[in-house]
Amino acid sequence: MPLKHKDFLGLRGVPGEEIDEILNTSELMKHILLQNHKKTPHLQGKSIVTLFYENSTRTRLSFELAGKYMSASASNVTASSSSVSKGETLIDTGKTIEMMGTDVLIIRHPLSGAPHHLAKHLKSSVINAGDGTNEHPTQALLDMFTIKSKKGRLQGVKVAIVGDILHSRVARSNIWGLNTMGAEIRVAAPPTLIPIGLDSMGVKVCRYIDQALEGADVVMALRLQKERQQRGLIPSLREYATLYGINKKRLALADKEAIVMHPGPMNRGVEINTDVADAEISEINEQVTNGVAVRMALLYLITRRRGQ
Numbered sequence: 001m002p003l004k005h006k007d008f009l010g011l012r013g014v015p016g017e018e019i020d021e022i023l024n025t026s027e028l029m030k031h032i033l034l035q036n037h038k039k040t041p042h043l044q045g046k047s048i049v050t051l052f053y054e055n056s057t058r059t060r061l062s063f064e065l066a067g068k069y070m071s072a073s074a075s076n077v078t079a080s081s082s083s084v085s086k087g088e089t090l091i092d093t094g095k096t097i098e099m100m101g102t103d104v105l106i107i108r109h110p111l112s113g114a115p116h117h118l119a120k121h122l123k124s125s126v127i128n129a130g131d132g133t134n135e136h137p138t139q140a141l142l143d144m145f146t147i148k149s150k151k152g153r154l155q156g157v158k159v160a161i162v163g164d165i166l167h168s169r170v171a172r173s174n175i176w177g178l179n180t181m182g183a184e185i186r187v188a189a190p191p192t193l194i195p196i197g198l199d200s201m202g203v204k205v206c207r208y209i210d211q212a213l214e215g216a217d218v219v220m221a222l223r224l225q226k227e228r229q230q231r232g233l234i235p236s237l238r239e240y241a242t243l244y245g246i247n248k249k250r251l252a253l254a255d256k257e258a259i260v261m262h263p264g265p266m267n268r269g270v271e272i273n274t275d276v277a278d279a280e281i282s283e284i285n286e287q288v289t290n291g292v293a294v295r296m297a298l299l300y301l302i303t304r305r306r307g308q
């Protein structure tokens with residue numbers, strides 16, 4: 001089944017069949033990724049470019065490697081070293097990249113909606129690699145893929161999302177996607193880090209972290225986004241760690257087969273303790289590998305859709 005749209009901008013409104021298609025294709029891609037010889041012709045002759053206006057390690061590199069493993073030409077533009085710093089507009093930069101033969105442009109931007117704006121002006125496919133506090137759909141896809149690989153399903157899986165929900169595009173994309181796939185989502189955070197109207201997104205907002213963790217199959221810790229914090233939302237990092245940090249003792253409340261996830265980068269000792277991050281039950285490293293597989297699947301499906 002081809003993808004519905006030219007672009008992939010968010011998981012809000014994406015039908016379950018489309019998510020299934022991407023996750024199933026990701027499974028095939030993971031086999032390729034784990035082979036000694038990681039080279040397939042799926043994207044031969046295609047060109048992908050990442051355009052990042054914010055820092056990134058794993059997202060940018062995993063798109064680049066995903067493209068390269070499938071024989072695409074893959075290049076990066078970083079805002080700080082491009083004409084963006086000379087005042088070029090987003091559309092002009094995007095158009096310039098498109099006119100060099102780019103099939104897929106992958107963008108990360110600090111403003112919510114920037115990828116949507118760009119997509120309207122380009123014929124190339126645009127993939128959202130994180131826009132402000134709005135969405136980060138490929139992160140949620142890799143999270144769903146990780147959960148499905150471990151739990152065998154998404155339907156009915158109890159997922160506790162803990163941390164800075166207010167600033168988290170990862171949380172938002174996961175909420176849209178996991179809801180569509182029938183998971184049961186609970187969130188816990190200090191009240192100042194819970195966005196208004198969250199309960200209308202089909203999640204259970206818990207006042208106490210213990211309520212969210214009770215019997216959870218998946219515990220997803222989120223990074224406390226210090227760079228997006230207006231001052232005063234939490235009293236201190238220490239208090240936050242004491243009240244909301246994921247540690248071994250807290251985890252005892254979750255299901256005994258529970259897994260722990262984190263999108264990275266982690267603030268060790270703040271939202272997650274080292275004893276948990278490096279434990280057997282932690283899928284944090286596996287998430288990174290799965291991120292490449294999922295991005296390979298998405299790049300393949302999006303270029304195939306275009307019949308290029």
Ligand code: NCD
Binds near residue numbers: 059223265
């Ligand atoms: C996330 C992001 O940038 O939104 N990181 C990532 O892509 N793995 C989460 C974060 O920065 O906390």
